[in-house]
Amino acid sequence: MAEETVFGKIVSGEIPVDLLAETERVIAFRDMNPQAKIHFLVIPKTTEYTNVVELAAGDPELLAEMIAVAQRLADEHADGEFRLIFNNGPLAGQTVFHVHAHVLAGDLEESTLVGS
Numbered sequence: 001m002a003e004e005t006v007f008g009k010i011v012s013g014e015i016p017v018d019l020l021a022e023t024e025r026v027i028a029f030r031d032m033n034p035q036a037k038i039h040f041l042v043i044p045k046t047t048e049y050t051n052v053v054e055l056a057a058g059d060p061e062l063l064a065e066m067i068a069v070a071q072r073l074a075d076e077h078a079d080g081e082f083r084l085i086f087n088n089g090p091l092a093g094q095t096v097f098h099v100h101a102h103v104l105a106g107d108l109e110e111s112t113l114v115g116s
């Protein structure tokens with residue numbers, strides 16, 4: 001079984017967040033340490049996948065659903081355009097091993113990288 005992460009606790013409700021979007025299999029909320037005017041996280045409810053490579057191989061439809069939620073958030077909160085970042089592995093800045101997409105929008109010239 002995968003080790004429990006902070007995002008697993010968010011999915012189970014143990015750690016409260018303000019949900020920005022929810023589908024049957026995905027939730028989205030604000031990153032607590034924003035790197036841009038808009039910085040949201042989109043995560044699957046399942047704890048099965050630690051990173052996007054595993055998710056793409058195991059459940060590409062779920063990955064597509066996450067990206068559709070990212071687009072919806074960018075439409076609602078920005079001009080519909082956004083940067084989508086998956087940190088993949090500790091050397092790339094991944095700190096939470098429950099796959100998640102960073103959705104950044106607004107004044108992106110001030111923001112180049114996420115994490116580390």
Ligand code: AMP
Pocket residue numbers: 006015017030031032033034041086087093094095096097114115116
């Ligand atoms: P990564 O470095 O790609 O693994 O991204 C993990 C992200 O989760 C970081 O940007 C953190 O700021 C964010 N984060 C960690 N805990 C929480 C939390 N409880 N609520 C919102 N964002 C969080």
